[in-house]
Amino acid sequence: MSGSIYPDNKPLFLQIKEKIEDQIVNDQLLEGEQIPSTTQLSSFYKINHITVLKGINLLVESGLIFKKRGVGMFVAEGAKEQLLRTRKNAFADDYVMPMVQEADKLGLSTEDLFEIITQVKERDAHES
Helix, strand or coil: CCCCCCCCCCCHHHHHHHHHHHHHHCCCCCCCCECCCHHHHHHHHCCCHHHHHHHHHHHHHCCCEEEECCCEEEECCCHHHHHHHHHHHHHHHHHHHHHHHHHHHHCCCHHHHHHHHHHHHHHHHHHC
16 A cells, blocks of 8 residues: 555545555455555554554445455455446546536536536646
8 A cells, every 4th residue: 555644634544445445446456365454554554553443344344355364354356346336426426416517507518518528638638
């Protein structure tokens, strides 16, 4: 795991959960692969292991990871698909809906929106 978790305003246990989810989505942690232990994570991020455990337990409760007693924790089968589905739904609610509502206020058509999105994606591709 790389990158600091502290700049975010979210509780640390949620940041740990989201970091691991990101690693699953980005294929840094594959299905069936062991994730770092709570001890490793707490040492790496220099935070209390109870905080790490709280984030890990959320992943276990959601079925994204599973524990093998005495062995460790592993990414569950279908975890990436589940995360992608959840994130796509959240994307629609959190970003697309407000954008469409603002576009309606501005009198923009669907075609106008597609054109704006295309321009932004092209500009982003050239800057990357």
